[in-house]
Amino acid sequence: MSTVSFWSSLKEEARKNYIAIFEQEWPTWLAGIFLALVALLIFLWQGPWGVAAGYRNVGDWIFYFGGVGEDRPYSPLLHPITLTSGGLLIGAFVSALMSRQFKLHKAPPLEYVKSAIGGVFMGAGAVLAAGCNVGGFYTAAAMLDFGGVAMMAGLIIGAWIGLRYLLWELEHVTQKGVEQHPPAEKWLGVQPYLGGTVMILVIAAFYLYSAYDNTELGGLLFFGFLIGLIMHRSRFCFVRAFRCPFMTGDAEMVKVVAMSLVIYGMGAAVIKWAWIQEPSMGVTHNFWMGSLFGGAIFGVGMLIAGGCASSTLWRIGEGQTKMVVTLIAFAITNSLLARILKSYDLYDKMGDGLFIPDTLTWYVTVPIFIVFFVFWAFVAIWNEKSEKLVIF
Amino acid sequence: MDLENLAPFSVLDARGLTCPMPLLKTKKELKGVPEGEILEIWGTDPGSKNDIPHWGDKGDNSFLGFVDEDEGYTRYFIRKG
Numbered sequence: 001m002s003t004v005s006f007w008s009s010l011k012e013e014a015r016k017n018y019i020a021i022f023e024q025e026w027p028t029w030l031a032g033i034f035l036a037l038v039a040l041l042i043f044l045w046q047g048p049w050g051v052a053a054g055y056r057n058v059g060d061w062i063f064y065f066g067g068v069g070e071d072r073p074y075s076p077l078l079h080p081i082t083l084t085s086g087g088l089l090i091g092a093f094v095s096a097l098m099s100r101q102f103k104l105h106k107a108p109p110l111e112y113v114k115s116a117i118g119g120v121f122m123g124a125g126a127v128l129a130a131g132c133n134v135g136g137f138y139t140a141a142a143m144l145d146f147g148g149v150a151m152m153a154g155l156i157i158g159a160w161i162g163l164r165y166l167l168w169e170l171e172h173v174t175q176k177g178v179e180q181h182p183p184a185e186k187w188l189g190v191q192p193y194l195g196g197t198v199m200i201l202v203i204a205a206f207y208l209y210s211a212y213d214n215t216e217l218g219g220l221l222f223f224g225f226l227i228g229l230i231m232h233r234s235r236f237c238f239v240r241a242f243r244c245p246f247m248t249g250d251a252e253m254v255k256v257v258a259m260s261l262v263i264y265g266m267g268a269a270v271i272k273w274a275w276i277q278e279p280s281m282g283v284t285h286n287f288w289m290g291s292l293f294g295g296a297i298f299g300v301g302m303l304i305a306g307g308c309a310s311s312t313l314w315r316i317g318e319g320q321t322k323m324v325v326t327l328i329a330f331a332i333t334n335s336l337l338a339r340i341l342k343s344y345d346l347y348d349k350m351g352d353g354l355f356i357p358d359t360l361t362w363y364v365t366v367p368i369f370i371v372f373f374v375f376w377a378f379v380a381i382w383n384e385k386s387e388k389l390v391i392f
Numbered sequence: 393m394d395l396e397n398l399a400p401f402s403v404l405d406a407r408g409l410t411c412p413m414p415l416l417k418t419k420k421e422l423k424g425v426p427e428g429e430i431l432e433i434w435g436t437d438p439g440s441k442n443d444i445p446h447w448g449d450k451g452d453n454s455f456l457g458f459v460d461e462d463e464g465y466t467r468y469f470i471r472k473g
Contacts, residue, residue, distance in 0.1 A: 025442070101438060103464075105408065105410070105436060105437075106408055107408045107409065107410065108408050108409065111408070111409065111410070111413075166412070166413070166416060167416070170416055170417065170420055175409070176405060177405030177406055177407030177408055177409065177434060178407055178408030179407060179408075179463070179465075180407060180408065180436050180463075180464040180465060181464060182462055182463050182464040183464055235438070235439050235442070237411070237439075243412060247412060247415075247416070248415070248419075248447055248450075250446075250447075303412075306410050306411055306412065306413070307410075315410075318438070320410060322410070392416070392419060
């Protein structure tokens with residue numbers, strides 16, 4: 001019998017787990033389950049998970065510093081959604097460091113222009129739909145708001161139009177590749193330690209918030225951090241669910257998002273039906289005009305920018321410089337358009353949240369919800385084989 | 393397979409481009425490659441490490457493998473089928 005000390009077996013196990021968690025990529029279906037669970041925790045902890053309002057908060061500050069906004073915007077450190085979104089970015093940053101993948105990526109010049117234009121489209125679409133791919137679609141659908149389904153239709157239309165543009169660009173514009181800096185060996189070795197330090201700081205921030213009677217906000221930062229980790233480790237991209245059926249026919253992300261939504265939606269149904277949270281919570285989307293048209297505009301933007309509201313954040317976390325441009329353009333446009341619409345009283349004309357169980361009753365809503373998203377997945381699976389919807 | 397000694401029909405430089413551009417360009421470029429010939433793709437997007445092998449093996453085409461270069465990019469090889 002060999003003598004294995006307690007510590008050496010612990011060390012061996014820790015090493016194996018580190019590789020499994022931080023070096024091997026997570027399967028997207030697993031990430032889809034994790035994402036739904038964390039989103040449900042956020043719903044129980046505070047309220048529906050969103051991202052775009054964090055961008056707007058950043059945009060409000062940009063205008064405030066530019067001397068345009070008269071009222072001092074909400075502090076990002078006390079804004080629930082800015083905190084979750086900031087946590088998402090930090091989580092992805094930590095994940096990239098822990099897996100030694102953090103690297104500043106340079107893109108060809110045209111890509112920065114596209115990042116800005118895509119950000120403008122997404123910022124505008126998110127105002128009309130009262131949310132982005134997360135708050136306006138993923139969460140809105142799970143909160144059983146018809147607006148989520150209308151935005152989904154808009155995102156599909158927008159993705160189709162956006163892909164058409166990319167194909168046009170492919171035929172008419174030639175771009176050369178850009179050389180990247182090779183990663184320095186020393187820096188690669190330091191990354192996991194830096195990542196570990198940042199992770200400890202996030203946990204410390206939770207306790208600090210808690211010490212100042214803001215446990216709720218500290219929790220949101222931490223949940224956002226978990227989402228960033230999950231998304232980066234699996235390269236979780238909502239855009240793929242809308243783009244790939246038209247581009248390669250690949251159905252994987254449709255299956256994952258549909259499954260994730262069934263878990264998230266049914267979990268939310270339990271929470272709402274049991275009155276653990278107010279049933280009408282999160283039913284605030286602009287059904288149907290705002291959601292549909294906003295979704296379409298957002299869909300075009302996410303194709304051009306190459307990232308949605310959530311994947312823009314995690315891609316910044318791994319060092320994609322062009323996504324910083326998207327973030328700024330998204331934030332400014334979102335803040336500006338919201339001001340314009342509100343000052344002309346147009347915002348309320350975009351539609352209202354409509355709670356699905358109010359129309360269809362709880363008894364019908366639950367099975368219909370499941371059948372709807374399973375059907376979406378099956379259309380994608382059929383298309384993967386037949387390529388009927390592939391336009392390239 | 394010895395990837396270093398392959399003689400590709402053409403080389404696509406997609407360094408610095410991010411998802412979905414490397415895959416779109418690969419799909420377009422491969423249309424001009426004769427059957428049995430090889431397309432080499434240079435990429436830097438971490439997402440390409442899943443996308444290109446996965447897509448490159450679909451249908452009659454075969455994905456031959458990739459090589460990480462010291463200069464910080466990856467070379468992918470697809471044989472048109």
